[in-house]
């Protein structure tokens with residue numbers, strides 16, 4: 001068989017602008033979630049976010065993993081499997097927690113996640129989800145010179161996360177608020193960390209390597225979120241009388257108001273609404289929340305005045321900050337709590353990618369010099 005020169009030519013590839021950050025490039029097909037920024041909708045496997053924000057985290061996992069994991073488990077079975085997996089992860093937290101003092105919180109979580117052994121009988125997707133609260137609570141307690149608290153396999157995932165953090169069981173309202181947060185941030189299209197997880201999974205490196213890679217992507221300030229700065233802003237404003245002058249002065253200096261604006265959502269971020277609804281559960285923080293709502297109203301009014309052509313709405317970080325503060329999460333832990341929720345999506349995407357079985361291997365366009 002003879003080949004023409006033509007058949008060895010470089011295949012035709014669709015080229016994208018190198019500076020575009022791959023915006024608008026479709027790089028995967030997924031049944032898991034869809035972000036419609038123009039309509040302000042987040043669809044998670046057939047449900048609008050607001051319809052499943054009230055679910056337990058275990059029910060959401062059952063929904064996300066369905067037909068992707070080797071077995072379809074109901075939420076009660078997932079609850080007990082996660083409980084057993086938290087117990088399995090605990091010795092890793094105990095053995096490494098003494099080594100984290102020179103590390104930041106996400107670096108410490110990265111160290112512990114990377115220590116999960118591929119050779120384990122527990123399904124990797126359950127162990128990865130179970131491990132993050134165990135590790136993140138141990139890390140947060142170490143900062144306060146407190147020993148890790150052993151998991152209680154009989155509790156729900158969010159309740160045990162709170163217990164392992166605080167050392168005692170806490171009220172159902174705060175547990176439910178944390179659970180709403182974990183569900184709300186569980187998946188969000190092909191964001192940078194989820195894409196990273198899928199790329200690593202496509203090499204068949206295994207689930208723990210894939211989600212550790214995802215955490216590395218989440219660590220960056222352009223992805224891991226800005227809820228800490230929202231609290232810094234609220235602290236700096238201080239009292240209701242300062243709200244409008246403080247915000248005006250910040251905008252006059254050309255600064256951005258933290259917790260407002262989004263790259264994809266051009267209308268209100270649906271996750272902000274889901275979390276705002278959860279703040280009614282936080283009775284002990286009612287005064288702080290009322291104050292934040294006043295800040296939100298003034299900020300939206302000022303942004304509409306100053307940037308009439310640019311719709312700038314409240315984003316997920318604004319109410320994330322209030323919820324995580326109210327449930328007693330230290331600010332340095334916020335990215336790790338985000339990882340605890342997003343691990344649901346990462347594991348589901350890894351399972352979906354592994355089923356496809358195709359290596360992700362795009363091309364680059366060479367713009368360097370040619371050999372003389």
Ligand code: ACO
Pocket residue numbers: 222223225226255256257258259260261262263264303307310312315316317
């Ligand atoms: N406050 C004041 N002005 C803003 C804000 C804001 N929060 N956000 C955008 N703008 C203005 C910009 O100054 C710019 O104005 P100009 O055109 O007059 O120069 C215009 O809106 C467009 O800004 P871009 O950076 O191009 O908008 P983009 O959509 O890329 O930005 C981003 C999105 C980074 C989230 C931005 O809105 C921002 O910095 N917000 C504050 C930080 C924050 O809340 N981050 C968390 C985001 S949620 C998440 O990522 C999960």
